[in-house]
Amino acid sequence: MIKSQLLQGNKTNLPVHGLQNSTTASRLTNPRSPAGVHVGRSPKARRRAISESPMVRNYKLLPIAASSLFNRLPPSAFQPALRPLSRCSSGSPKMARNEGIKPENEEQLKALFEQKRVIRSSVRKALKAMDPSLRSQEDNAIQNIVLEAPWFKSSQRLCAYVSCSALREVDTSRILSETLQHPPKDGYSKKIYVPRVEDKNSHMRMFNISRMDDLIANSMNILEPAPVDGDGNEREDGNFMQTKDPIDLFLLPGLAFDKSGRRLGRGGGYYDTFLKNYQELAKVRNWKQPLLVALSYSVQIMDEGIIPLTPNDVLVDVLVSPSGVIPISSAGLDKMKV
Numbered sequence: 001m002i003k004s005q006l007l008q009g010n011k012t013n014l015p016v017h018g019l020q021n022s023t024t025a026s027r028l029t030n031p032r033s034p035a036g037v038h039v040g041r042s043p044k045a046r047r048r049a050i051s052e053s054p055m056v057r058n059y060k061l062l063p064i065a066a067s068s069l070f071n072r073l074p075p076s077a078f079q080p081a082l083r084p085l086s087r088c089s090s091g092s093p094k095m096a097r098n099e100g101i102k103p104e105n106e107e108q109l110k111a112l113f114e115q116k117r118v119i120r121s122s123v124r125k126a127l128k129a130m131d132p133s134l135r136s137q138e139d140n141a142i143q144n145i146v147l148e149a150p151w152f153k154s155s156q157r158l159c160a161y162v163s164c165s166a167l168r169e170v171d172t173s174r175i176l177s178e179t180l181q182h183p184p185k186d187g188y189s190k191k192i193y194v195p196r197v198e199d200k201n202s203h204m205r206m207f208n209i210s211r212m213d214d215l216i217a218n219s220m221n222i223l224e225p226a227p228v229d230g231d232g233n234e235r236e237d238g239n240f241m242q243t244k245d246p247i248d249l250f251l252l253p254g255l256a257f258d259k260s261g262r263r264l265g266r267g268g269g270y271y272d273t274f275l276k277n278y279q280e281l282a283k284v285r286n287w288k289q290p291l292l293v294a295l296s297y298s299v300q301i302m303d304e305g306i307i308p309l310t311p312n313d314v315l316v317d318v319l320v321s322p323s324g325v326i327p328i329s330s331a332g333l334d335k336m337k338v
């Protein structure tokens with residue numbers, strides 16, 4: 001790794017790879033959440049509290065797109081993120097898995113899901129408002145970073161989402177098509193698995209595809225593989241009880257992300273369920289845990305403390321934004337090593 005590429009601007013003191021300059025790195029550094037400044041104060045005290053709040057003091061340090069998103073978030077999004085439930089992760093990247101909830105926390109859980117809903121709705125609006133040429137620049141930057149990354153080049157089995165432009169997801173079409181076109185080298189080529197929704201109970205499977213034509217649009221207009229290929233053969237199922245070989249890399253979609261590895265999906269629980277099961281299986285089989293990489297437009301990166309954590313959330317190891325690769329934890333950094 002080139003030393004000058006390592007910038008120490010992030011909270012975890014981990015290097016931010018591929019950022020263009022240290023200003024960018026410090027702008028991504030996270031001011032604390034403004035939680036609480038609106039509550040129970042006189043208008044004057046409230047104005048003072050707001051102007052002295054870390055978010056406002058550090059306002060100019062936020063990425064531009066993210067700060068304009070903050071302006072549009074309703075006050076309910078700035079409630080203090082409720083403390084994680086007692087048996088849940090504390091938010092530390094080490095504790096990626098949450099074990100469950102206590103019934104008496106039902107109300108608290110409902111409030112967290114409500115906060116998620118509010119944030120989803122704001123991010124959807126921000127994505128809709130994004131200038132198409134900026135989106136396309138960011139799509140290109142993110143895909144270039146992935147295609148050039150050593151951890152991507154060295155991966156042998158990868159699960160990637162098939163991006164849906166109507167959902168304004170970071171484009172993965174070039175990552176998929178270039179990887180599928182790549183001629184096999186030394187007798188091997190990368191295997192790609194993509195999701196297929198099984199039912200509405202958060203179940204999806206991952207099927208191996210060998211060409212983009214293997215995909216057909218589902219009822220949500222997302223391209224998915226049929227379980228049987230054009231020749232009538234069953235596709236290899238990456239749902240891993242049948243699988244002999246581990247997946248080394250996941251490229252994950254989502255609506256919002258933060259630098260502690262939280263990922264806010266579309267609310268189906270599909271990825272969290274899948275990842276949790278896969279991590280369990282990898283443990284049982286003594287496989288290396290896969291590298292979990294989320295792809296994010298700059299407008300989707302939120303301040304820490306904004307995205308609530310609920311019991312099944314699985315934290316990601318790495319964010320790829322147009323500014324570069326942001327490793328979340330030292331464990332993530334280790335997994336990135338080739």
Ligand SMILES: Nc1nc2c(c(=O)[nH]1)N(C=O)[C@@H](CNc1ccc(C(=O)N[C@@H](CCC(=O)O)C(=O)O)cc1)CN2
Pocket residue numbers: 124161162163164167169195196197204220222253254265266267268269270271
């Ligand atoms: N490209 C892609 N494929 C994926 C996912 C994904 O997020 N992206 N999934 C990840 O789980 C699974 C499918 N889950 C999905 C869940 C919601 C929506 C969706 O259209 N949501 C609308 C809101 C719908 C509503 O609230 O009524 C939206 O987000 O605008 C799509 C896919 C598996 N495949």
Ligand SMILES: Nc1ncnc2c1ncn2[C@@H]1O[C@H](COP(=O)(O)OP(=O)(O)OP(=O)(O)O)[C@@H](O)[C@H]1O
Pocket residue numbers: 109110113116202254263264265266267268269270271272273310313
């Ligand atoms: N109030 C609630 N109490 C308990 N579970 C809930 C509640 N609201 C939603 N859920 C469940 O939580 C799951 C959604 O979790 P979450 O919102 O974290 O998903 P997500 O991370 O956005 O989705 P994905 O993992 O697919 O990207 C769904 O399975 C849903 O049934």
